[in-house]
Amino acid sequence: MQKSKSQKYHKILNSAGAVFAEHGFYKATISQIAARAGVADGTLYLYFKNKDDILYQYLSFKTDVVFKKMNAAVANGTDAESKLRNLIRCHLEEFQRDQNMAIIFQSEVRYLRDIESQIKNISKMYLDLLSDIIEQGQIDGSMRQDLFVGLVKRFILGAVEGVISTWVSAHGRYDLGTMADPLVDLFMTGVREAGS
Amino acid sequence: MQKSKSQKYHKILNSAGAVFAEHGFYKATISQIAARAGVADGTLYLYFKNKDDILYQYLSFKTDVVFKKMNAAVANGTDAESKLRNLIRCHLEEFQRDQNMAIIFQSEVRYLRDIESQIKNISKMYLDLLSDIIEQGQIDGSMRQDLFVGLVKRFILGAVEGVISTWVSAHGRYDLGTMADPLVDLFMTGVREAGS
DNA sequence: AAAAGAAATGAATGAATGTTCATGGTTTTT
DNA sequence: AAAAACCATGAACATTCATTCATTTCTTTT
Numbered sequence: 157m158q159k160s161k162s163q164k165y166h167k168i169l170n171s172a173g174a175v176f177a178e179h180g181f182y183k184a185t186i187s188q189i190a191a192r193a194g195v196a197d198g199t200l201y202l203y204f205k206n207k208d209d210i211l212y213q214y215l216s217f218k219t220d221v222v223f224k225k226m227n228a229a230v231a232n233g234t235d236a237e238s239k240l241r242n243l244i245r246c247h248l249e250e251f252q253r254d255q256n257m258a259i260i261f262q263s264e265v266r267y268l269r270d271i272e273s274q275i276k277n278i279s280k281m282y283l284d285l286l287s288d289i290i291e292q293g294q295i296d297g298s299m300r301q302d303l304f305v306g307l308v309k310r311f312i313l314g315a316v317e318g319v320i321s322t323w324v325s326a327h328g329r330y331d332l333g334t335m336a337d338p339l340v341d342l343f344m345t346g347v348r349e350a351g352s
Numbered sequence: 353m354q355k356s357k358s359q360k361y362h363k364i365l366n367s368a369g370a371v372f373a374e375h376g377f378y379k380a381t382i383s384q385i386a387a388r389a390g391v392a393d394g395t396l397y398l399y400f401k402n403k404d405d406i407l408y409q410y411l412s413f414k415t416d417v418v419f420k421k422m423n424a425a426v427a428n429g430t431d432a433e434s435k436l437r438n439l440i441r442c443h444l445e446e447f448q449r450d451q452n453m454a455i456i457f458q459s460e461v462r463y464l465r466d467i468e469s470q471i472k473n474i475s476k477m478y479l480d481l482l483s484d485i486i487e488q489g490q491i492d493g494s495m496r497q498d499l500f501v502g503l504v505k506r507f508i509l510g511a512v513e514g515v516i517s518t519w520v521s522a523h524g525r526y527d528l529g530t531m532a533d534p535l536v537d538l539f540m541t542g543v544r545e546a547g548s
Numbered sequence: 549a550a551a552a553g554a555a556a557t558g559a560a561t562g563a564a565t566g567t568t569c570a571t572g573g574t575t576t577t578t
Numbered sequence: 579a580a581a582a583a584c585c586a587t588g589a590a591c592a593t594t595c596a597t598t599c600a601t602t603t604c605t606t607t608t
Contacts, residue, residue, distance in 0.1 A: 180464075182378040185564090185565065185566085186565075186566060186567085187565080187566095195586075195587090196586060196587045196588055197566090197567085197587085197588065197589095198567085198568075198569085198586070198587060198588065198589095199585085199586055199587075199588095200567095201566095201567070201568080202585075202586075206566075206567075207566065207567095268376075303538075304534060307515070307531065307534055307535065307538065308538065310511075310514050310515055310518050311511045311514065311515065311535065311538060311539075312511075313514055314510045314511040314512070314513055314514015314515060314517070315506075315507045315508075315510040315511045315514070316510070317510055317513075317514060318506050318507065318509055318510015318511070318513060318514070319503070319506055319507065319510060321510070322506050335503065338500060338503055339503065339507065342499075342503065342504065342507060343507075345541075360555095381594090381595065381596085382595075382596060382597085383595080383596095391556075391557085392556060392557045392558055393557085393558065393559095393596090393597085394556070394557060394558065394559095394597085394598075394599085395555085395556055395557070395558095396597095397596095397597070397598080398555070398556075402596075402597075403595095403596065403597090
């Protein structure tokens, strides 16, 4: 029973993801989500408080999963550069794996003021990861000392998101994962100490 | 009369910009826009086809103005680096000057599939400007030959947009224009030929 | 200043859709 | 197998708004 509830719950979440990604949150209707999940409209309200709550729980769930993977990816690196490389590769690969999530994060999240705390959380966690990496790089001498970390980390996140955005616009027609290394190279060549 | 129509038209456009920026397109109502412009609801329909059309014309108008300035800024530079510097400074300053526009471009535009052609236009124009600059830099030897222009230009745009996004999230509390030079420096140090 | 034309009004309309709840079905318990 | 507890249904409800248009107000013409 717990499991069957869980199953239906996730079925609805998934359907919601697909419908939100296709039509956008506001144009998506409860009926569309219910139909795609193969349940009646009213059933959604057994599992979710309201339409907003569906999106909220979708984002929470995805955020959790992805962020755990990102943390693991970073922990897997030794020096600052390999951590950065792992983080960005993980980011690109996860978004490529789940295109609905990519669309929702890229297109919708900025739009929703009510869920601002959620956005802030995921962005903040990501930016904090980047801060740590950059600071480590400065300590071990692989990154310039005169970097303004606050700017650099936003710079990196913005660039990665821009690349994802473009990929989404192209309907995911090319491989996103392969952009990780050129992207980091491009970035590192700017950050790396001239002589090292 | 032509002028008074023009005045009211722009009054409505401005009000729409403020209301869209504050509430987002879907939560913004015709009544709010009308009230802010000091006209009756029905009056909007003398100047615009419908709600979508208001946003469309807002974006068209702003796009035109900003893009002319960006073109002029680029034309004002001599070498690739100064052109890039001028472009990015112009971008940041214009968005800072008109925060409503900044919010709408950053938060709303990605969301609106119907206006995709519009977005594509402004993004494409911007990316084309960047392409030209990078190619010129490669020709005159100030930028590396092995750059993948398609990636670099999205990298730059993404980074700039990321910085603007952060500024918008902070409710425009700090000066955006001053970030132009550090941003370009950060970027150039990566792009510039190691020896030059 | 009267008439004609243009511009503006805002209450009424109608469509869209998030949410509820009385009803019916299914599973579990006794 | 009857009763109880639980789950699911989907038609009906209520609200929200974009849009319209009959009426009024303002401007121009003669």
